[in-house]
Amino acid sequence: MHKLRVADINLLIDYKYDTMIKQAAFYKADFDKPDVTIDIPSENYDLWSKESPHLSMNDIEYIYTGAAFYEALLHFNGFMLHSSGVVKDGYAYLFSADPGTGKSTHTELWQKHFGKDKAVIINDDKPAIRLTDNRLWVYGTPWSGKTDKNVNIKVPLGAIVFLERSENNWIREIKPAEAIPLVMQQTIRPVEKDVMIMLLDMLDRVLSSTKLYKLGCNISEEAVEVSYNGIKVEE
Amino acid sequence: MKIKDGYLLREVAGSNIVVPIGEGAIDFSGVITLNEVGAFIWKSLEEDITEAELVDRILAEYDIDKETAQNDVKEYISSLRGAGLIAD
Numbered sequence: 251m252h253k254l255r256v257a258d259i260n261l262l263i264d265y266k267y268d269t270m271i272k273q274a275a276f277y278k279a280d281f282d283k284p285d286v287t288i289d290i291p292s293e294n295y296d297l298w299s300k301e302s303p304h305l306s307m308n309d310i311e312y313i314y315t316g317a318a319f320y321e322a323l324l325h326f327n328g329f330m331l332h333s334s335g336v337v338k339d340g341y342a343y344l345f346s347a348d349p350g351t352g353k354s355t356h357t358e359l360w361q362k363h364f365g366k367d368k369a370v371i372i373n374d375d376k377p378a379i380r381l382t383d384n385r386l387w388v389y390g391t392p393w394s395g396k397t398d399k400n401v402n403i404k405v406p407l408g409a410i411v412f413l414e415r416s417e418n419n420w421i422r423e424i425k426p427a428e429a430i431p432l433v434m435q436q437t438i439r440p441v442e443k444d445v446m447i448m449l450l451d452m453l454d455r456v457l458s459s460t461k462l463y464k465l466g467c468n469i470s471e472e473a474v475e476v477s478y479n480g481i482k483v484e485e
Numbered sequence: 486m487k488i489k490d491g492y493l494l495r496e497v498a499g500s501n502i503v504v505p506i507g508e509g510a511i512d513f514s515g516v517i518t519l520n521e522v523g524a525f526i527w528k529s530l531e532e533d534i535t536e537a538e539l540v541d542r543i544l545a546e547y548d549i550d551k552e553t554a555q556n557d558v559k560e561y562i563s564s565l566r567g568a569g570l571i572a573d
Contacts, residue, residue, distance in 0.1 A: 426498035431516045442508045443493060450495040450504070457498035457524065 251289065255279035256319065257339035257378040257389035258404070263288040265315055267308035273300055273392035276402045287455040288315055316376065316393035320438050324448045328380035329456075331410065335377040335388055336360045337370040337401075341408030341483045342388035344377060345465070346436045354397065355415050355469060356477070363474040374399035379407060381455055409461040409481040416466030419473045421480035424464050426457035433457070486562070488530045489572045494519070503527065509564050522547070536562065537543070 254261040254277040258463035262284035265274065298310050305313070320330040333346035334353040335338070338360065345353040360369040375395025377388050386407040394400035412432045433453060440446045463481055491507045501524035503517040519527055522543070529542050537559060543554045565571050 267566050427500045427518065430497055430500055430502055430518070439504070441507060446493055446504060446506050447495065450493075450497050450502070454495075454497045 251287075251297075251355070253281060253284070254281055254392070255281070256334040256354055256391050256402075257326075257328060257380055258382065259323070260285045261288060261319065262286070263315060263319075264290065265311055269312045270315060270392070273312070273394070273398060273400070277392055286319070288318045288322070290314060290318065304458045312393070315390075317438065319391070319393065320376065320378070320441065323378055323380070324438075324445050324452070325441060326380065327382065327452060328378055329437055329452050330376050330378055331433065332376060333410070334374050335372040335390075335429065337388075337403075337405050338364065338368065338371050338408075338478070339482070340371055340405065342377070343408045343481055344388065344410045345413045345469070346410060346432070347413040348435075352414060352415060352467075354395075354399075354400045356413060356465075356467060356473065359469065359471065359474045360431075360478070363471050363478075370401060370403075371399040372401050372403060372405060373482055379456065381452065386456060387459065403443050407456075409463060410456075411463045411465050411477065411481060413465045413467060415468070417468060418466065419468060419470070420466045420478040421476055422464055424462050426462065428464075429457055429462045486530070486535070486571050487533045487573050488527060488565070489570055492570070494524060494527050494531075496524075501527075522557070523561065524559065530565075 251262050251264050254263055254274055256277050260281045295310055296371040298314060299307060323330060331344055331346055333344040334357040335342050335344045336357040345356050347353045354374050357371055372388055372390045373394045374397045376393050378386050378391050387404045388407050389404045390402050440449055465477050467477060491505055493506050494501060494503050501519040503519060509538050525546060529539055539558050540554045544551060
């Protein structure tokens, strides 16, 4: 078993394949008592492997340890938003969309435009968001989808942006009511009632107190200017 | 009649939303948004109730005439029924 600290949660977790070993390296920690233990029985792995024969055991371990972590996160005033998160000027901006839409491409353009030291990808696919000390924080985690872009830091949440492809670049602020179904599509939906209540109460807080936008964008530096100027937090 | 089991109504950032829980959550990944009266009717239907009782509750809660309440309830229930959300 390995000891990790992810999103300020002490994790006792079992893994043995390359991707997890590599991704978890920056999250090693020491503690006496874990907050969460993730120890998935090998029978479960065998079953998932039969269900998805195209996936290697390495991939299956990466996917299902992540799923277990994000489910546990709901018990700690937190949730996962399927998004690429970029940190600029001390705030994390989350670009959320279905796979293949271009959220990673968009945050990559931020890095190209501002430089990799000024625009840091905190998590390219599944950042964790938590409410602690009465504030919303975005955390990097070892589970960052197809890329290894994640950083073990916590940063205040700046804005949530729902991204779609468009010929022209445009941005508009949206109300929480418009964002609710979009967020529900891009997170893990718990099956148990009490956990669903935790998720909805968390979303109540997040959507009432966070700037929310829809962005239509193409692949250009102009797309970065339109999105950055539209969403940046003014101090 | 009553609402089928397996749904949760909750207020999220000023909207009344309904999401499936339990086994229904696996087949249906959408969200239903209800207006204020819709949420009131939904809550009333969480226990077994007749259409007439529902109309009475609405008349006690909102300042509308009986005919309007009856029509609203009929329409609302028929749309819930159409969506397969009512158990008789």
